[in-house]
Amino acid sequence: MNLSRRGFLKYATASGLGIGLGATRIAKLYAGASAASRPLSVVGNRLGIPPTFSGETMVAAVGTQTVWPGSSSDVWTFGGSYPAPTIRAKHGEEFRVRLVNNLLEPTNIHWHGLTVPAAMDGYPRDVAGPGGTFEYAFTVAQRAGTYWYHPHPDMRTGPQVYMGMAGFLIVEDDEERALDLPGGNFDIPLMLQDRRLTPERTLAYDLRDEDHLEGYLGDVMLANGMPDAYLDVEAGLYRFRILNGSNSRVLDLALSDASPMLLIGTDGGLLDRPYEVGYIYLAPAERVDVLIDFSRFAIGQTVTLKSLAFSGGSGRVQGTEMSVIRFDVARPASSQRTVPAVLATYERLDPVSAVRTRKFTLRIDHTSTPEGHTINDLKFDMARIDERVEAGTTEIWVFENVSFLHHPMHIHGVQFQVLKRSLTPKLEPRDLGWKDTVYVRPYEVVEVLVRFPESPGVFLVHCHNLEHEDHGMMLNFEITAGSSGVSGGSAVLPERMKLE
Numbered sequence: 299m300n301l302s303r304r305g306f307l308k309y310a311t312a313s314g315l316g317i318g319l320g321a322t323r324i325a326k327l328y329a330g331a332s333a334a335s336r337p338l339s340v341v342g343n344r345l346g347i348p349p350t351f352s353g354e355t356m357v358a359a360v361g362t363q364t365v366w367p368g369s370s371s372d373v374w375t376f377g378g379s380y381p382a383p384t385i386r387a388k389h390g391e392e393f394r395v396r397l398v399n400n401l402l403e404p405t406n407i408h409w410h411g412l413t414v415p416a417a418m419d420g421y422p423r424d425v426a427g428p429g430g431t432f433e434y435a436f437t438v439a440q441r442a443g444t445y446w447y448h449p450h451p452d453m454r455t456g457p458q459v460y461m462g463m464a465g466f467l468i469v470e471d472d473e474e475r476a477l478d479l480p481g482g483n484f485d486i487p488l489m490l491q492d493r494r495l496t497p498e499r500t501l502a503y504d505l506r507d508e509d510h511l512e513g514y515l516g517d518v519m520l521a522n523g524m525p526d527a528y529l530d531v532e533a534g535l536y537r538f539r540i541l542n543g544s545n546s547r548v549l550d551l552a553l554s555d556a557s558p559m560l561l562i563g564t565d566g567g568l569l570d571r572p573y574e575v576g577y578i579y580l581a582p583a584e585r586v587d588v589l590i591d592f593s594r595f596a597i598g599q600t601v602t603l604k605s606l607a608f609s610g611g612s613g614r615v616q617g618t619e620m621s622v623i624r625f626d627v628a629r630p631a632s633s634q635r636t637v638p639a640v641l642a643t644y645e646r647l648d649p650v651s652a653v654r655t656r657k658f659t660l661r662i663d664h665t666s667t668p669e670g671h672t673i674n675d676l677k678f679d680m681a682r683i684d685e686r687v688e689a690g691t692t693e694i695w696v697f698e699n700v701s702f703l704h705h706p707m708h709i710h711g712v713q714f715q716v717l718k719r720s721l722t723p724k725l726e727p728r729d730l731g732w733k734d735t736v737y738v739r740p741y742e743v744v745e746v747l748v749r750f751p752e753s754p755g756v757f758l759v760h761c762h763n764l765e766h767e768d769h770g771m772m773l774n775f776e777i778t779a780g781s782s783g784v785s786g787g788s789a790v791l792p793e794r795m796k797l798e
């Protein structure tokens with residue numbers, strides 16, 4: 299276990315927080331915490347679990363829901379709830395759903411992390427207009443893992459996700475089932491999103507000029523749409539599928555007693571074995587699967603999952619300490635479970651197989667007001683193909699961050715593997731396995747190995763800070779069946795786009 303990180307040690311010594319304390323003392327301790335972290339109320343709100351999706355229709359509509367107790371807020375929903383219903387799918391199955399758009403603006407669904415044909419990927423041009431529909435049908439080709447879905451309309455992803463449109467898409471397969479990991483009530487999806495508490499206690503997306511730089515950061519963490527969330531747990535083993543569904547907030551997750559968690563999976567499914575970790579950086583759109591063993595706590599004890607303070611880069615409000623969810627150890631374990639020593643086998647991509655290296659420079663665009671963000675000095679243009687790659691080949695993609703901002707870089711249509719980072723000599727467990735989003739820290743250079751699927755089409759590479767994305771930090775790449783792989787070629791539109 300690596301506990302040598304500065305922030306973690308700093309936290310650990312100031313610690314003792316939360317463990318074995320009565321509820322009233324906890325409230326006091328949190329009241330004295332840094333200004334940006336909200337006092338955890340004595341009681342809190344019992345964690346809600348999103349409903350499971352069933353049926354063939356997913357309706358996008360505005361609804362009303364209590365986000366902050368005592369008031370109700372407009373929320374924008376898929377399937378009538380915030381968070382959106384959890385879709386459960388099996389590897390290899392045919393998935394179909396009809397999106398019905400009852401919003402007053404275009405929307406669509408992007409299946410984040412899934413490799414689907416380009417026309418099914420929720421490309422910003424492929425939307426359902428107000429009152430319209432869009433039919434999705436594809437084969438679930440992914441390994442078991444924690445994926446998610448959200449809208450991806452041109453320049454409106456940030457507000458639609460912020461107002462509530464995001465849900466889990468959990469894929470199951472035989473390999474994972476055979477491991478007998480904690481399931482049912484012991485397999486908890488946790489969608490973490492920071493939100494701004496307005497005076498009216500509502501959700502409101504009110505982007506100001508100053509938000510364009512760092513993104514729309516909130517001051518309260520919601521877990522499955524709830525502030526001050528708590529969960530009664532048994533003194534046993536739980537699996538948490540954690541999604542950072544924030545628009546722009548980077549998390550550094552750790553338990554308040556500084557005890558380790560077992561990391562078993564990342565974006566694209568299970569790792570080869572469990573890894574003991576003291577903290578987990580989780581940037582927007584990334585997921586981790588962790589096991590937490592509450593058997594080391596006595597009944598009546600409490601432990602809190604938090605995001606630790608960290609520094610580096612912009613640091614105005616990014617990197618503030620926040621409480622995420624409190625676990626109240628309420629009763630003895632109802633069954634004994636052991637952690638499998640070996641999890642899954644997966645292919646490791648070999649850098650030697652890469653046919654070329656492409657560089658993506660991430661920069662602040664100081665020429666625009668408010669300031670924006672560019673990739674290779676370009677802003678998104680739907681009609682321009684920025685990179686062409688050859689189907690079935692492997693490449694090294696280099697994300698070079700020359701700014702002081704945090705950029706979670708996401709590639710559509712693929713799962714990739716992280717090769718190296720300039721700021722860390724050795725990859726941390728959170729970088730292992732198959733990934734679709736990689737956290738690029740301020741001034742960091744991160745290399746990933748990407749193998750492109752056989753099916754051609756236009757896909758996106760973008761920053762998953764949704765304000766960065768909406769304001770242009772996104773490029774088109776085309777997977778071609780041909781043999782050229784020419785970069786930065788002229789803007790020849792593929793057939794699908796010419797039809798417009």
Ligand code: C2O
Pocket residue numbers: 408410448450583708710758760762
């Ligand atoms: Cu999660 Cu292009 O998105």
Ligand code: CU
Pocket residue numbers: 408409410411708709710
């Ligand atoms: Cu995606």
Ligand code: CU
Pocket residue numbers: 671703704705706761762763766767771
């Ligand atoms: Cu960014």
